[in-house]
Amino acid sequence: MATIEIEDLQVRYRRTVAVDGVSMRVAASEVVGLLGPNGAGKSSTIEALAGLRAPTSGSVRVWGLDPVTDRRRLRPAVGVQLQESTLHGSLKVDELLTLYASFYPDPRDPGELVEELGLTKVRRTAFDDLSGGQQQRLSIAIALVGRPRLVVLDELTTGLDPRARRRVWALVERLRADGVTVLLVSHAMDEVERLCDRVVLLVDGRVRAEGAVADLVREAGLPPGSGLEDAYLALVGRRPDAGEEGE
Numbered sequence: 001m002a003t004i005e006i007e008d009l010q011v012r013y014r015r016t017v018a019v020d021g022v023s024m025r026v027a028a029s030e031v032v033g034l035l036g037p038n039g040a041g042k043s044s045t046i047e048a049l050a051g052l053r054a055p056t057s058g059s060v061r062v063w064g065l066d067p068v069t070d071r072r073r074l075r076p077a078v079g080v081q082l083q084e085s086t087l088h089g090s091l092k093v094d095e096l097l098t099l100y101a102s103f104y105p106d107p108r109d110p111g112e113l114v115e116e117l118g119l120t121k122v123r124r125t126a127f128d129d130l131s132g133g134q135q136q137r138l139s140i141a142i143a144l145v146g147r148p149r150l151v152v153l154d155e156l157t158t159g160l161d162p163r164a165r166r167r168v169w170a171l172v173e174r175l176r177a178d179g180v181t182v183l184l185v186s187h188a189m190d191e192v193e194r195l196c197d198r199v200v201l202l203v204d205g206r207v208r209a210e211g212a213v214a215d216l217v218r219e220a221g222l223p224p225g226s227g228l229e230d231a232y233l234a235l236v237g238r239r240p241d242a243g244e245e246g247e
Ligand SMILES: Nc1ncnc2c1ncn2[C@@H]1O[C@H](COP(=O)(O)OP(=O)(O)OP(=O)(O)O)[C@@H](O)[C@H]1O
Pocket: 013, 014, 016, 017, 018, 019, 036, 037, 038, 039, 040, 041, 042, 043, 044, 045
């Protein structure tokens, strides 16, 4: 059974169809990148996957379970890092991680995660007093503290400094080595090329292309050996040297 199975998913807001018939599968232990321009429907897709948003139509299954109705059963095995975190602002880094660790039967040592994410200096700082990048790293630590078998990461390293990015990449590489399934939303093509086995590219709420980087390069009509960024730009309909509206 696939870890994630999404069939003809539609997510509609009042005026917008954010996800318009997306189907995709992620097998156990795969690391898959979900890419696409701003507004393509990536966050809406992973919110449905995390059980935070009911699909307008279509179905989402994680290990065969419905993320909305089976959320309590899935929760111990799924770690989610979302773009906007709703963490309790007055709690300190240590306190928050210890609190989240207490929700799981076999959590990771919070102190170890603090170290791995380079948060040692701010471990006694309240969430609200952290920098954006530190908050981001803490939200990754929280997604991992329960030893999830599936990890969903939204804009993993956006806003992180180069050293922090490397630390987070090392963490994802360790997850891969441990056979954890990872779905990763990212705008950083170097990161996706480095970490992901496969890519799903969304444009306007639909799957525009999917496969390994070489598959996307071929589909984009580029010479073999071209990079993901060139393939991405060709597939989303922009030429690398073309300006974008408003730029
Ligand atoms: N809560 C909401 N209410 C209404 N419209 C929404 C809401 N969330 C997202 N949208 C709209 O749905 C579309 C898809 O948004 P979504 O956040 O899923 O895209 P995304 O691919 O994650 O974008 P980004 O790369 O900018 O994070 C956009 O047009 C957005 O304006």
